[in-house]
Amino acid sequence: MSNAPGSPPLHSTSAMAVELAAITKRFGAFIANDGIDLVVRRGEIHAIIGENGAGKTTLMNILFGLLQPDEGSIRLNGETTVVADPAAAIKAGLGMVHQHFKLVPSLSVADNVFLGMEIRRHGLIDHAAQIERTRDLSKRFGLHVDPTERVGLLSVGIEQRIEILKVLVRGARTIILDEPTAVLTPQESRELFQTLRSFVAEGMTVIFISHHLEEVMEVSDTVTVLRNGRKVATRPTSELSKDELVRMMVGREVSFDRRPRAALHGGAVLEVKDLWARDDRRLPAVRGASFTVRAGEVVGIAGVAGNGQTELAEVLSGLRPASHGEAWLKGRDLTMLSPAAIREAGLAHVPGDRMVRGVDRNASIAANTLMGRQHRAPWSRGGVLDWKAIAGNAGALIKSFDIRAQGSGDPVKRLSGGNIQKVVLAREFTNGADFLLIDQPTRGVDIGAQEAIHDEIMRQRAAGRAILLISVQLDELAALADRILVMFNGRIMGEVAGDDADEDRIGMMMAGVSPELEPA
Amino acid sequence: MMNDRLRAFSGQIIAIGVALLLGAIIILMVGESPVRVLMTLLRGAFGDQEKIAGTLLQTTPILICGVAACIGLRGGMFNVGIEGQLFLGGFAAAWVGFSFSLPPGIHTLAALALAIAAGAAWVAIPAYFRARYNTNEVVSTILSNYIAVLLTSYFTIFLFKRPGGWSETPPILATAYLPEIFSFSRLNWGLAIGLLLAVGVALVFRYTSWGYGVTMVGSAPKFAEYGGVNVKRQGFVVLLLSGAVGGLAGGVETLGVHHRFMEGFAPGFGFDGLIAALLANGSPVATIVTALFFGALRSGSLLLEVDTSASREIITVIQALIILSVSAQVLIKRRGDSQAGERRWKF
Numbered sequence: 102m103s104n105a106p107g108s109p110p111l112h113s114t115s116a117m118a119v120e121l122a123a124i125t126k127r128f129g130a131f132i133a134n135d136g137i138d139l140v141v142r143r144g145e146i147h148a149i150i151g152e153n154g155a156g157k158t159t160l161m162n163i164l165f166g167l168l169q170p171d172e173g174s175i176r177l178n179g180e181t182t183v184v185a186d187p188a189a190a191i192k193a194g195l196g197m198v199h200q201h202f203k204l205v206p207s208l209s210v211a212d213n214v215f216l217g218m219e220i221r222r223h224g225l226i227d228h229a230a231q232i233e234r235t236r237d238l239s240k241r242f243g244l245h246v247d248p249t250e251r252v253g254l255l256s257v258g259i260e261q262r263i264e265i266l267k268v269l270v271r272g273a274r275t276i277i278l279d280e281p282t283a284v285l286t287p288q289e290s291r292e293l294f295q296t297l298r299s300f301v302a303e304g305m306t307v308i309f310i311s312h313h314l315e316e317v318m319e320v321s322d323t324v325t326v327l328r329n330g331r332k333v334a335t336r337p338t339s340e341l342s343k344d345e346l347v348r349m350m351v352g353r354e355v356s357f358d359r360r361p362r363a364a365l366h367g368g369a370v371l372e373v374k375d376l377w378a379r380d381d382r383r384l385p386a387v388r389g390a391s392f393t394v395r396a397g398e399v400v401g402i403a404g405v406a407g408n409g410q411t412e413l414a415e416v417l418s419g420l421r422p423a424s425h426g427e428a429w430l431k432g433r434d435l436t437m438l439s440p441a442a443i444r445e446a447g448l449a450h451v452p453g454d455r456m457v458r459g460v461d462r463n464a465s466i467a468a469n470t471l472m473g474r475q476h477r478a479p480w481s482r483g484g485v486l487d488w489k490a491i492a493g494n495a496g497a498l499i500k501s502f503d504i505r506a507q508g509s510g511d512p513v514k515r516l517s518g519g520n521i522q523k524v525v526l527a528r529e530f531t532n533g534a535d536f537l538l539i540d541q542p543t544r545g546v547d548i549g550a551q552e553a554i555h556d557e558i559m560r561q562r563a564a565g566r567a568i569l570l571i572s573v574q575l576d577e578l579a580a581l582a583d584r585i586l587v588m589f590n591g592r593i594m595g596e597v598a599g600d601d602a603d604e605d606r607i608g609m610m611m612a613g614v615s616p617e618l619e620p621a
Numbered sequence: 622m623m624n625d626r627l628r629a630f631s632g633q634i635i636a637i638g639v640a641l642l643l644g645a646i647i648i649l650m651v652g653e654s655p656v657r658v659l660m661t662l663l664r665g666a667f668g669d670q671e672k673i674a675g676t677l678l679q680t681t682p683i684l685i686c687g688v689a690a691c692i693g694l695r696g697g698m699f700n701v702g703i704e705g706q707l708f709l710g711g712f713a714a715a716w717v718g719f720s721f722s723l724p725p726g727i728h729t730l731a732a733l734a735l736a737i738a739a740g741a742a743w744v745a746i747p748a749y750f751r752a753r754y755n756t757n758e759v760v761s762t763i764l765s766n767y768i769a770v771l772l773t774s775y776f777t778i779f780l781f782k783r784p785g786g787w788s789e790t791p792p793i794l795a796t797a798y799l800p801e802i803f804s805f806s807r808l809n810w811g812l813a814i815g816l817l818l819a820v821g822v823a824l825v826f827r828y829t830s831w832g833y834g835v836t837m838v839g840s841a842p843k844f845a846e847y848g849g850v851n852v853k854r855q856g857f858v859v860l861l862l863s864g865a866v867g868g869l870a871g872g873v874e875t876l877g878v879h880h881r882f883m884e885g886f887a888p889g890f891g892f893d894g895l896i897a898a899l900l901a902n903g904s905p906v907a908t909i910v911t912a913l914f915f916g917a918l919r920s921g922s923l924l925l926e927v928d929t930s931a932s933r934e935i936i937t938v939i940q941a942l943i944i945l946s947v948s949a950q951v952l953i954k955r956r957g958d959s960q961a962g963e964r965r966w967k968f
Contacts, residue, residue, distance in 0.1 A: 420846065441849030452847060461841035472837065472848035475830040484830050 115179025124173035148321035196273025206253030258289035343612035357580035367396025370567035376426035388591035401582030409591035449529035453540035519550025640942035665924030666917035674806035680916030684815040685870035686894020687908035694903035696859030697839035702762030704891025705769030710736035710868030715882035718793025740868015748860035789883035799877035809877035
């Protein structure tokens with residue numbers, strides 16, 4: 102317990118707590134981190150911001166010894182260190198609070214904090230001393246945790262504080278938090294920020310991963326922005342504005358050209374009126390969204406991930422209850438219907454988490470193309486399946502959607518990400534629905550398949566389908582959408598025409614600045 | 622395709638191999654020859670036509686219970702309460718058998734029908750709590766076993782005890798018997814029921830729209846929900862059907878073998894069935910083979926104490942080893958799976 106918090110740092114010679122140089126990490130052909138340099142000064146709160154898949158967590162896992170970099174070097178407190186495993190990282194004064202907590206629900210707070218490094222007296226666990234130490238630390242950093250309480254009875258917010266206590270007790274001087282606010286209420290987030298400030302006040306260092314602009318602006322001293330595995334910039338927070346930050350996160354690179362299109366004026370297919378929904382924490386995630394999608398129209402929803410897009414898609418597909426409002430699809434209110442009834446009413450859905458929602462990875466392509474139509478002729482007659490017809494249809498879909506597979510009996514898990522997505526599209530686009538709900542269609546898909554998927558979406562538009570396209574990629578929306586709605590914090594901030602997708606305006610709205618407040 | 626299937630069962634075969642190897646070591650440790658024990662087991666299980674019939678007689682309830690477990694597993698539900706459903710089904714069939722006087726055939730069918738209803742009703746309680754409050758069905762079905770076994774004992778001893786007899790009900794009328802197949806054995810048409818059921822259930826899962834939905838609930842619940850399958854309702858239905866078949870197993874045992882209900886009338890068949898189903902990877906047809914394996918172990922063990930110095934309990938040890946190695950194998954597989962973001966069976 103020589104390096105308990107508050108005692109002088111072990112190596113106080115360097116002003117830098119962490120220096121990462123040219124870190125590269127590949128997973129197969131995918132480059133998660135591409136030559137990233139990162140310098141974190143001692144005593145600062147350093148935010149690392151970027152969208153999902155930008156490489157934040159990979160980088161932190163490398164720093165903490167959970168992953169080994171393919172290239173690059175790590176200096177901790179000025180000394181070059183090989184962080185072989187988390188034990189080495191902890192020894193060097195690092196501590197990490199993961200997104201998913203690892204606590205024993207049946208044990209007390211203090212027992213959890215000291216698990217694996219119990220204070221012993223005459224060979225027995227000294228519970229009194231553990232409780233005492235936990236209480237002291239909790240008080241010192243304003244964590245408000247009762248060390249005698251059983252963990253199973255506590256809220257997620259308190260569990261996070263226990264994880265922080267665990268890190269402190271193990272002597273961490275530099276604390277890494279991976280998306281700490283994702284599980285917290287706004288009130289709990291504010292309290293967490295207080296605690297983080299008290300850490301730096303005692304000379305400790307905080308590295309804070311997030312994709313929420315607001316909190317980064319509020320709490321950090323320095324921001325590093327990652328995008329697609331590369332570092333965009335490291336800047337003092339005070340020199341940055343929110344929309345600058347958004348632009349750095351989202352980027353300006355345009356990989357798609359705007360698709361030519363005929364003007365189509367169909368009637369309204371989907372009408373959403375003042376729709377509200379709560380997220381898994383029971384907090385409002387969609388707050389009064391209203392919009393219309395017409396036949397032959399692609400309406401895009403832009404926004405930084407986590408601003409209510411997922412919940413909106415789940416409500417429209419019946420997977421999440423609406424807390425208020427209406428969503429009319431061809432005269433039926435979706436908020437009153439089950440997922441099966443919504444499909445019956447005319448929904449096709451390409452889900453954002455395709456591996457979990459979109460397919461059964463272990464089942465064959467044929468079985469995957471059957472979902473949602475297993476009660477319909479000609480695939481089923483009198484409740485009996487005609488596998489010959491199903492396999493024949495799957496074979497035809499493999500051909501027409503150019504799915505690279507040996508046959509319809511192949512299990513989906515043998516296909517590449519792009520081809521799995523094509524299986525989902527093939528199933529959903531051929532079920533005769535008038536309304537297509539498409540969520541992140543090209544995430545994690547190679548360029549060739551992206552083009553093919555965009556072609557298919559445009560074909561559906563030409564066929565007169567009403568399409569709601571949710572994407573975090575602005576260039577994708579600019580290429581496909583007739584109108585782009587920008588979502589921030591559960592609200593639709595405004596609308597931009599697709600052929601006039603002014604990135605600055607969209608960026609402002611994505612950062613939460615309402616266009617009405619700006620001088621025109 | 623064939624390769625996939627082989628790969629799916631290779632883990633099971635390895636698990637049995639490891640268990641038998643460990644069993645051999647234990648047999649060596651008690652000073653007996655594993656080869657002699659194995660030969661005795663084989664002779665006891667398949668030595669002559671009576672022994673084969675005896676093995677099939679033991680196989681029947683394990684097979685029906687195994688099919689019950691398969692139905693649950695297919696829909697992602699772990700029905701560990703088959704033992705209890707078997708006891709209640711056995712009692713219900715006996716009650717119809719000795720309380721009513723009906724024409725032959727109809728009497729048997731009526732008794733089996735009530736056995737099925739009793740099994741389904743008994744699992745309906747944990748199934749309801751699972752669907753309504755997401756209570757873990759493993760825990761609630763395990764606990765319901767104890768209640769079922771003791772409840773049937775209570776019925777037998779305090780309400781329907783045969784005067785002057787053991788802890789058993791009066792015998793059922795001959796009109797309710799499941800007829801025997803051969804004159805030399807108690808082996809009865811229950812075996813045919815089991816075989817038909819195994820094949821029938823496999824066909825239903827493979828070739829019906831309902832079976833497709835249930836299979837998807839078991840293997841990819843979020844995908845099934847997304848596709849419009851009512852995951853909670855199907856979980857409830859699957860548990861109910863599993864319990865119904867568990868009750869049927871008890872009815873068959875009562876009407877075919879014992880012709881009365883008695884305390885501890887069919888110990889462990891429910892659990893053996895569950896293990897047989899797990900060993901068969903949840904496939905009802907493969908359960909025919911694994912149930913035969915457990916049936917042979919049971920009937921072969923009868924000769925063990927006569928012909929070798931090994932105790933009959935060695936069979937229980939081997940069974941326990943198989944359970945351990947199969948569950949270890951399931952766990953290892955699940956760990957591999959969950960890294961890919963999915964769970965096949967949940968505890």
